[in-house]
Amino acid sequence: MKINIKFDKSEPLTVHWAVWFYILILVNSVMAFGLITFLEFDMSENNAIYMLAMIPCMGLVVGAAIIRIIRTLKLRMKKISDGINRVAEGNLEVELDLNHSGEYRDMYRNFNRMVRELKNTKIEMQNFMNDFSHEFKTPITSIHGFAELLQEDHISEEDRKQYLQIIAEESHRLALLSQNTLLLSKLDAQEVITDKKVFDLDEQIKKCTILMFREMEKKEITLNMELSPVKYFGSAELMHQIWMNLISNAVKFTPHGGEITIIMVSVGDQITVNISDTGIGMDERTIKHIFDKYYQGDSSHATIGFGLGLSIVKRIVDLCGGDITATSAPGLGSTFSVVLKAPVHRSKNK
Template sequence: MIRSLYIRVVLSFLISVIAGTVIAFVITFLVFRGNMNENVQEELLNFGQDIVRIYDTIPLREADKFVEGMKQLDSYHIRIYDENNNELHSYGTLGGQTSARVTADQIKNVLNGEIVRANSSNESTGFVGLPLRTEAEAKALFIQPLLSPYTSFNVKWLSTFLIYSLVIGSLLILVASIFVVKPINKLTKATKRLASGDFNVRLNIKQTGELGTLARSFEEMTHDLQHLEQMRREFVTNVSHEVQSPLTSISGYAQALKQVNLAEHERSRYLDIIISEAKRLSNMSDSLLKLSMLESDSQQLRLVTRSLDEQIRRVIVALQPQWTARNVHFELDLQTLKVTADHDQLDQVWMNILGNAIKFSEVGGVIDVSISRNISDVIIRISDKGIGIEPEDQKRIFERFFKADRSHSSKYEGSGMGLAIVKQIVSLHQGDIQVESRPGEGTTFVITLPIHTTKESLNR
């Protein structure tokens, strides 16, 4: 088994060139075989006419000696017959080759002035007969090629042709294969660098065919892996930071509780802080676990058909202690509409978005919630008049642990996991979520969900 791609490419090209050349030659030979036979017969006729002119021009004895010394006898066998069908002269050595059989009728026809052409399945036994007149009597001249014209010509031509084709073709293939295999070698080296953790790989392959497509796909994969690695590092950093803060508080206040002369109200406050920080760690752990389950294939949606407007109203009622405390009011424009979805998951979507709208609204603010639909989708808009989100933060608000309210981090609690979970739930429903916001003017979340979510669409 040949493992080297370069050798396999070269051998494949060589075999293709040789096989193609041989097949092309055979087809060409078969197509032009008839024409070649006619050409051979024409050459025999022309040579015979030259012999006839020699006997017409010079005396018989001198003509016999002249013909006997001709160099052409290396390629032709000449026989001369009289009127009694007797062979008078034979010029040229057959060298083991079969002599063409000449019949009495053929000799008679030639003596009568006809030109006789004889073809055979064996081209070397074909011949041409011509009338020959001397001062003594009329004779019949028959000329036969000593070797098959196809054999002598084809073997030499085919051998030369194949040798040149093989040599020149091999050189061209060797050069061409270098250019074919070069991008693959680049990909191999780039893959090794990528496996070692080096994501700054640039292939610089300009080809537009399959190799070019493969190279561009590899570069896109490298970019995605680099982005994933960056996200992984940021995730580890964020988790470490988020976990370290409550752990530091718990550890510090636990040490403070060991003081013997600590006042009772101080002890109670420290315990409340420890309980709060422990709850914060628990919520963070639950959020991470939920997001991990949503991002894995193990999370199966339980699809049921229920009224979406009633669901949102129930969530708003459940959040009443929060919006009552901030004197926030709701303006609802909820079209009566039923959707097929996992409503337990959607509850968390509305809880997170409405909870954020309440948290970031000004005291006494108003939150607008509306439901509309088009042919196949339902569109939910939730708008507040709160602090808004900076443009550069809007691209990242759905990342885990990202907090757009960095300047208000001490004022607003949260782990930065809520919107990441919302994004994943909406994506699982084959929906979409967008944010529209201006700093100081408020924020609008636009959620688009299919009215009829099916298991088949979720598996696409």
């Protein structure tokens, strides 16, 4: 249930406080001028008393206006203070009403945006814990179950090999999950890349495709590559993570007999790498969240994944000072474009 913090309808319309002060000063100046003028030209007792009586009236008008202004400002500050207290207590359904927020409108808007971000983060974390628990519990259960079966004496040699294969595969899944989680935590805490060196970026991408060759061969995927020879100055280990994640994703979501195309061009100090596939594609909602931590476009878990791979890629690209975008449509495949803006060196001996 959403909690709205609203202003009392009896509050005055928002007017810039400088205008109010200007009007007050103008009115009181006119009244003071009239008071002095009358006292100078007509010093009769009645007029003097009448004019002198205007002085406290002027003070009351100014005092009442200032009190009203201060009360309104305090009320508006109290609204955001109450909202902060509720958020501190764990209530993320708070929303400040922007009507009559006056000069605090930007503060209220930013507060509402902050609460929405906290709420989205909380939801993402809850989804991650559910997915993580599911992915973590399943292989452990399989390993435990098949390990117990291996202890029995009556199983055949064929079944024993099959059980050992399953244990090996599930162990690999656990290792991969742990590795990705630790890597993402490390990257989140990292601000500067230190282990930089010059290496052949095109050769690195070729090696990554070779590592995925067996998987592509199983699905009879055609690989097309056009790679400009480029020497890049950066972290070879982190760049390897980028290409392996993007290529493995392309293989994972490309159907039997599909195609994967990798194109790298270098213009000046900018490298662009496009990795395209003829896979299942993504809708607009998935594209919008594809780089979010713990997000999985395939909520059915039909494909193996943890929702961490593209988050890792995005973080590495950001650390390199580059950019990554995704274009796709359901049934029409996907293209991931990585733009590296760090200094590069063209290879002359290719």
